[in-house]
Amino acid sequence: MRYLPMAALLLYPAWGQTELDVAQGKGIFRNNCAFCHGLTGSGGRGPSLISGRFLHGSTDEDVKNVIRNGVPGTTMPSFDFETAEIDHLVGYLRTLAGSAPKSAPVPGDPAQGRQVYLRNGCSSCHRIGMEGSVFGPELTRLGASRSPDYIRESLLNPSADILDDYQGVTVVARDGKRTGGVRINEDTFSVQLRDVSQNFRIFQKDEVREVIHETKSLMPAYNSLSQEDLQNLLAYLVSLRGDVNAGAHVNKPEGVR
Amino acid sequence: MRRRARIAIAGLALAATMCGQQVSYERLVNALKEQQNWLTYWGDYSAVRHRGLNQINTGNVKDLRVDWIFQTGQTGAFETTPLVVDGIMYITGTDGYAYALDARNGRKLWMYKHTFPQGRKATAVNRGFAILGDRLFMVTPDANVVALEAKTGKLIWQTEMAAYNRGQYTATLAPLAIKNKIVVGISGAEYGIRGFIDAYDAETGKRAWRFWSIPAKGEPGGDSWAADSWERGGGSTWLTGTFDPVLNTLYWGVGNPGPDLYGESRLGDNLYSCSLVALDPDTGTLKWHFQFTPHDIHDWDAAETPMLLDLNWRGKPRKLVVQANRNAFFYVLDRETGEFLMGKPFERQTWASGLDDKGRPILTKDALPTEDGLRICPGLGGGGNWMAPSYNPETNLFYFALFEQCEIYYSNPPLYIQGRPYWGGVSRSAPGEEGWGLLKALDPLTGETKWDFRFFRPSWVGTLSTSGGLIFGGDEDGSLIALDARTGKNLWHFNTGARLVAAPITYLVNGRQYVAMPSGAALLAFALPEPDR
Numbered sequence: 001m002r003y004l005p006m007a008a009l010l011l012y013p014a015w016g017q018t019e020l021d022v023a024q025g026k027g028i029f030r031n032n033c034a035f036c037h038g039l040t041g042s043g044g045r046g047p048s049l050i051s052g053r054f055l056h057g058s059t060d061e062d063v064k065n066v067i068r069n070g071v072p073g074t075t076m077p078s079f080d081f082e083t084a085e086i087d088h089l090v091g092y093l094r095t096l097a098g099s100a101p102k103s104a105p106v107p108g109d110p111a112q113g114r115q116v117y118l119r120n121g122c123s124s125c126h127r128i129g130m131e132g133s134v135f136g137p138e139l140t141r142l143g144a145s146r147s148p149d150y151i152r153e154s155l156l157n158p159s160a161d162i163l164d165d166y167q168g169v170t171v172v173a174r175d176g177k178r179t180g181g182v183r184i185n186e187d188t189f190s191v192q193l194r195d196v197s198q199n200f201r202i203f204q205k206d207e208v209r210e211v212i213h214e215t216k217s218l219m220p221a222y223n224s225l226s227q228e229d230l231q232n233l234l235a236y237l238v239s240l241r242g243d244v245n246a247g248a249h250v251n252k253p254e255g256v257r
Numbered sequence: 258m259r260r261r262a263r264i265a266i267a268g269l270a271l272a273a274t275m276c277g278q279q280v281s282y283e284r285l286v287n288a289l290k291e292q293q294n295w296l297t298y299w300g301d302y303s304a305v306r307h308r309g310l311n312q313i314n315t316g317n318v319k320d321l322r323v324d325w326i327f328q329t330g331q332t333g334a335f336e337t338t339p340l341v342v343d344g345i346m347y348i349t350g351t352d353g354y355a356y357a358l359d360a361r362n363g364r365k366l367w368m369y370k371h372t373f374p375q376g377r378k379a380t381a382v383n384r385g386f387a388i389l390g391d392r393l394f395m396v397t398p399d400a401n402v403v404a405l406e407a408k409t410g411k412l413i414w415q416t417e418m419a420a421y422n423r424g425q426y427t428a429t430l431a432p433l434a435i436k437n438k439i440v441v442g443i444s445g446a447e448y449g450i451r452g453f454i455d456a457y458d459a460e461t462g463k464r465a466w467r468f469w470s471i472p473a474k475g476e477p478g479g480d481s482w483a484a485d486s487w488e489r490g491g492g493s494t495w496l497t498g499t500f501d502p503v504l505n506t507l508y509w510g511v512g513n514p515g516p517d518l519y520g521e522s523r524l525g526d527n528l529y530s531c532s533l534v535a536l537d538p539d540t541g542t543l544k545w546h547f548q549f550t551p552h553d554i555h556d557w558d559a560a561e562t563p564m565l566l567d568l569n570w571r572g573k574p575r576k577l578v579v580q581a582n583r584n585a586f587f588y589v590l591d592r593e594t595g596e597f598l599m600g601k602p603f604e605r606q607t608w609a610s611g612l613d614d615k616g617r618p619i620l621t622k623d624a625l626p627t628e629d630g631l632r633i634c635p636g637l638g639g640g641g642n643w644m645a646p647s648y649n650p651e652t653n654l655f656y657f658a659l660f661e662q663c664e665i666y667y668s669n670p671p672l673y674i675q676g677r678p679y680w681g682g683v684s685r686s687a688p689g690e691e692g693w694g695l696l697k698a699l700d701p702l703t704g705e706t707k708w709d710f711r712f713f714r715p716s717w718v719g720t721l722s723t724s725g726g727l728i729f730g731g732d733e734d735g736s737l738i739a740l741d742a743r744t745g746k747n748l749w750h751f752n753t754g755a756r757l758v759a760a761p762i763t764y765l766v767n768g769r770q771y772v773a774m775p776s777g778a779a780l781l782a783f784a785l786p787e788p789d790r
Contacts, residue, residue: 020670027669031683034667039629082674161688187734188713189750215689 017091025092028085036075041096043147044161046076050096055144055241060090073244074145106148106231106238113236116229120222125196129246135182135196136219137166140242151237155230158217168214169193171203179203182218186211280342280388282436286502293765295341298385298431299645300762302500303565306647307722308763312770314725317785318739318749324771324784327363329354334758335775338385338431338645338719340393341764346773347407348780349383349431353397357410361766363782367410371397378424384497384643384759385431387439389459394439396428402441402457414462418443418455423676425450431497433507435538438465440507442494446515446558449679452492454509454534456541466541470494470511470529478528486523489673491515492530496560496643500538501576504593507538508565508578512558516671518626519554519681526551531559533580535595545595550584550618554626555608555633555666556684557583561641564655565592566648568702579701581646581657583639586612587704601704603697604661607634626666626682636664636692637684638715645719645760647728648701652742655701656728658716662692696720696730696738698745708745710738719760721772729772731757737774737783753781 017025030039036046047055056066064086070078081089117123123132126139142151153160162168167183169191179201181193191211193201205211225233280296288294288301292309300306313321329335333351340347346360353371358364373379381398388394392413393405399421404413418441419426425448433440438456446452452470457463470492472478474485482490491514498509514523514530531550536543549559559582566577570589578592585606589599597616602609608624623631638660646657664684671681686692694716698707710730718731722742731737733756739749755777763772772783 023670024672027671027681030667030669031680035685082677084674085672085677088672186713187752188711188732188736188738189752213691 017088021088022092022095025088025090028081028089029092032079033089041093043150045146045150045163047145048147048149049093051147052097063090063093074141076145106235108231108233108235110232110236110239113232113234113239116225116233117236120225120233125219128240129242133196134198135194137163138244139237139240140246141240141244143238143240148234148238152230152234154219155222155225155233157223158219158221159215162217166218168216168218170212170214171201171208172210172212174207174209176209180214180218279390282389282434285389285434293341294343295339295762295764296388297340297433298338298387298497299499299562302502304499304562304645305564305566305650305722306645306720306760307649307724309724310763310765310770311723311725312765313723313727313763313772313785315727315741315748318725318727320785321739321749321751321772321783322786323751323781325361325363325782327356327358327365327780327782329356329778329780331778333380334382334756335778335780336382336384336429336643336759337775337780338760339762339773339775339780340386340388341762341766341773342388342407344766345407346764347386347388347393348775349385349395351382352379353383355386355393355395355405355410357407358780360764360771360782361769363780369405369410369412371401371403373397373399374421377421378427381427382429382758383431384429387432387434389434389437389439392459394432394434394459396430396432396441398427398429399424400426400428400443402428402432402439402455402462404439404459404462416457416462416464419450419453424448425676430495433497433500434459435500435507438538440498440538442496442498442509444493444495446491446493446512447517447678447680448676449489449491449515449673450493451488451490452494452512454494454498454536454541456538468534468536468541468543470534471514472528481526481528483522483524486525489515489679490523490527490530491517493558493560495558496562499563499565499578501565501592504576505538506544506592507536508563508592509534509536510558510560510563510580512560513553513556516679516681517554517556518666518668518683519671520552520625520668521670524552527553531557531584533559533563533578533590533595535592547588547590547595547597547616549580549582549586549588549616553584554668554682555584556637557640559583560643561639562645564646564648566701570598570702577701579655581641581655581659581699583635583641584608584618585635585640586618587655587699587701588616589701589704590616599704603699603704603706604640604659604695605634605663606640607632607663626668626684628667628669630665630667630685632663632665632687634663636660636662636686637666638662642717643719644717647720647722649722649728649742651724651726652698653700653702654698654707654742656696656698656720656722656730656742658694658696658718658720658730660692660715661695662715663687663690694732696728696740696745698728698742710740710745710747712736717756717758721761721763723763729761729763729774731761731774733757735776737761737776737781751783753777753779755779 471490493512753776
């Protein structure tokens with residue numbers, strides 16, 4: 001990015017933002033948001049922001065509210081921006097919004113997709129609501145927090161982006177016995193895993209032969225599903241927009257009697 | 258062995274107490290002779306952080322255990338380096354707090370709390386006190402220098418270093434007391450400040466001199482900044498410098514230029530950012546400077562400890578200043594002239610194919626951040642950083658913590674709003690690549706690694722060297738460790754339960770050696786169990 005000469009300070013007719021403002025909005029986006037929403041806003045560890053559809057509302061005020069307050073219970077953080085910063089940021093987001101073809105809602109049959117999910121043993125590693133295993137990440141709100149493209153890649157090539165909290169580790173004991181699992185915690189002297197039976201496995205590093213950090217995801221690649229099954233499964237996963245606290249009991253005070 | 262060490266040291270302690278509480282300039286010059294005390298941020302003016310204490314040693318360190326804990330109750334990163342003066346410990350906390358403690362048991366003697374004018378941000382780390390005479394000196398989150406009465410913690414004077422400007426200027430370092438002056442630096446290059454080093458009269462708090470770390474247009478070095486970019490040129494001076502009383506020279510590392518990651522608006526070398534400056538401590542006049550990273554756009558400041566060593570360089574005794582820089586090179590300079598003598602990478606780096614004979618880096622084609630991101634080693638955090646190194650004259654090795662990491666650097670034009678980050682980019686860890694910390698033993702004459710101890714995560718912990726043959730260090734996960742200084746073998750470790758971000762010190766009271774380390778909201782003091790109790 002070259003430093004913009006004064007001559008470039010032409011008004012952007014639509015948003016009341018100058019070219020420099022938008023360039024700075026882009027900078028703010030890249031410095032704070034791109035990590036999750038992708039360099040071009042097309043999604044990653046957060047949803048796509050260029051599809052023109054917003055779950056939390058699509059007016060400038062709605063979008064600013066999400067940015068200021070975050071989405072509680074999800075990884076979307078809150079940001080303490082100044083007015084000028086948030087204006088430039090949203091101005092930039094608006095230049096992105098039209099950039100993707102308005103993608104059709106993901107084709108496929110979610111009900112059929114749920115059957116594909118159950119048949120392929122997904123719930124032996126994943127939870128939706130309170131149902132399933134905690135070995136892999138919870139999928140209750142997957143459709144709200146990931147773009148369809150990202151979800152597709154998670155199925156076909158899971159090692160492309162391994163979530164930090166789900167790093168695979170294999171511990172080799174002194175007698176050669178191997179224990180694999182998801183890394184729950186680790187420091188210089190110890191490592192704590194969760195195995196596929198959902199049990200904690202705990203090791204002191206000086207008591208084992210080797211601790212191997214897997215570069216492959218613990219999630220098997222599902223690249224031999226039929227085209228139809230894959231499409232239905234995707235439609236099902238994209239439809240998952242449950243409340244992250246669904247299933248927990250929230251007891252209210254019973255009141256003064 | 259152990260008993261003999263105790264008696265020798267007890268003698269020292271007695272001699273020191275006879276001088277009373279007055280910490281004169283002479284005592285500071287001779288700080289290394291008071292092995293039982295810790296009189297300056299680095300332990301002495303040269304910053305070797307080595308103590309001749311050997312009660313805790315390679316043979317018994319396995320028995321080291323927590324002896325007492327002082328809970329400050331303050332949140333935030335606890336980065337203080339305690340001072341210990343004849344059995345009394347002085348520490349600063351976060352957010353303008355400070356305390357005096359009984360160094361034998363952590364019992365509080367007094368507490369000080371800085372008063373913030375309404376509307377001022379009151380949160381920042383603090384790295385510790387300076388002591389001179391009967392006074393303690395610290396800086397505050399809103400960039401004041403404060404003098405306290407050591408006996409009571411009562412405020413004597415307070416001087417604002419810079420206009421508050423919505424929190425743009427902050428101060429976090431431990432001041433350096435030299436003769437009758439208190440030398441301090443400033444933080445805020447991330448917010449578009451123009452940096453400086455200041456000296457204040459210890460008696461009155463009046464400013465004695467100011468050295469601008471970023472020269473103005475027309476001043477020497479001013480032409481190394483395009484247009485008016487020097488006005489927000491950064492150059493924080495956020496870590497304490499070192500001092501050579503014989504050469505009467507002050508050495509101070511200057512931080513990165515601002516905006517940190519965007520260089521288009523400030524073309525030029527950007528003096529004296531990322532440089533070591535040598536100043537006359539009486540006047541603040543520049544004697545020489547050496548710039549490690551000209552026109553930096555990686556946030557690789559040069560604040561890291563400029564340690565002063567007198568070594569045999571290529572067969573001749575020479576006065577040196579050495580630094581493990583954030584840019585991943587270990588530098589040796591002549592500290593009388595600033596002449597570049599050696600610069601060697603101490604970890605993976607992808608930005609320089611080497612240094613020329615003046616020490617100027619020769620850039621690779623993949624040295625600079627781009628708009629769409631470029632992987633560069635080391636990462637933004639270094640390399641070296643604020644983690645204090647140490648030098649052991651018995652092994653002749655330099656021990657320091659470093660961050661072994663590569664990152665993707667993004668660069669973009671920043672928006673300037675007073676008091677808001679003015680970075681011009683960001684860095685992210687490269688996907689699938691985890692960084693880790695190393696505690697390295699290096700031969701300062703060759704730059705060669707003698708051994709490495711690898712931590713699982715980064716180490717933001719300084720090192721401490723003792724005649725017990727030990728190097729203390731620690732890591733991000735909260736482990737405080739002791740290594741064999743000769744081999745790097747791990748002899749002891751303790752999970753303190755919170756991220757460690759300071760450096761351990763050691764001292765002696767009543768014949769007993771302690772190792773003290775801040776962790777979380779607590780100051781922990783370790784000692785060997787007492788056999789007779």
